[in-house]
Amino acid sequence: DIQMTQSPSTLSASVGDRVTITCRASQSISSWLAWYQQKPGKAPKLLIYKASSLESGVPSRFSGSGSGTEFTLTISSLQPDDFATYYCQQYNSYPFTFGPGTKVDIK
Amino acid sequence: QVQLQESGPGLVKPSETLSLTCTVSGGSISSYYWSWIRQPPGKGLEWIGYIYYSGSTNYNPSLKSRVTISVDTSKNQFSLKLSSVTAADTAVYYCARDRVGYGSGSYMDVWGKGTTVTVSS
Numbered sequence: 001d002i003q004m005t006q007s008p009s010t011l012s013a014s015v016g017d018r019v020t021i022t023c024r025a026s027q028s029i030s031s032w033l034a035w036y037q038q039k040p041g042k043a044p045k046l047l048i049y050k051a052s053s054l055e056s057g058v059p060s061r062f063s064g065s066g067s068g069t070e071f072t073l074t075i076s077s078l079q080p081d082d083f084a085t086y087y088c089q090q091y092n093s094y095p096f097t098f099g100p101g102t103k104v105d106i107k
Numbered sequence: 108q109v110q111l112q113e114s115g116p117g118l119v120k121p122s123e124t125l126s127l128t129c130t131v132s133g134g135s136i137s138s139y140y141w142s143w144i145r146q147p148p149g150k151g152l153e154w155i156g157y158i159y160y161s162g163s164t165n166y167n168p169s170l171k172s173r174v175t176i177s178v179d180t181s182k183n184q185f186s187l188k189l190s191s192v193t194a195a196d197t198a199v200y201y202c203a204r205d206r207v208g209y210g211s212g213s214y215m216d217v218w219g220k221g222t223t224v225t226v227s228s
Contacts, residue, residue: 055216089214098152
């Protein structure tokens with residue numbers, strides 16, 4: 001299985017901050033990476049697919065980059081609605097695997 | 108707009124079989140892959156497996172011996188069965204629609220709200 005890691009595990013930030021979350025794969029996954037946002041008690045929501053493609057309806061302050069084994073999710077200006085947990089998922093090979101998550105909370 | 112809704116027992120006894128159904132509304136189950144994902148309390152996400160509307164499946168090897176995913180296109184539903192459950196199978200179970208990347212696997216673009224299943228006697 002491809003192992004996914006994320007850093008940091010928790011990130012404290014303020015409204016308006018630029019936030020970057022890193023996701024690493026244990027082997028190359030090309031650009032086959034998705035990012036999700038999950039709020040407490042809710043289902044995950046797709047933000048980014050193919051490493052850098054923004055899902056329809058997702059605010060443009062979210063962006064993704066990277067290829068191979070290292071990827072980043074950036075929120076250019078953190079908004080109150082963005083405090084949540086973020087997961088990456090590789091879909092290069094079976095079984096599809098998720099990172100452990102990064103919780104973004106209020107500083 | 109496609110919506111997914113999980114249904115099934117919220118409590119299952121150890122060693123028994125967990126059975127859940129996902130009903131797709133607002134769109135057809137045809138021409139898509141459909142996944143089950145679970146999330147133990149306070150933990151991360153685990154992909155269980157998926158089914159194509161035609162019936163072909165792919166399962167996570169960690170669960171493969173205990174998992175069956177099936178589809179009923181006439182009812183616009185797909186289902187999950189997980190046998191011989193233990194407390195470790197206690198989780199929120201989500202169904203989701205997959206979007207397949209060209210030349211790759213899939214990611215999940217529409218999710219159900221999730222249903223909590225507790226394994227306990």
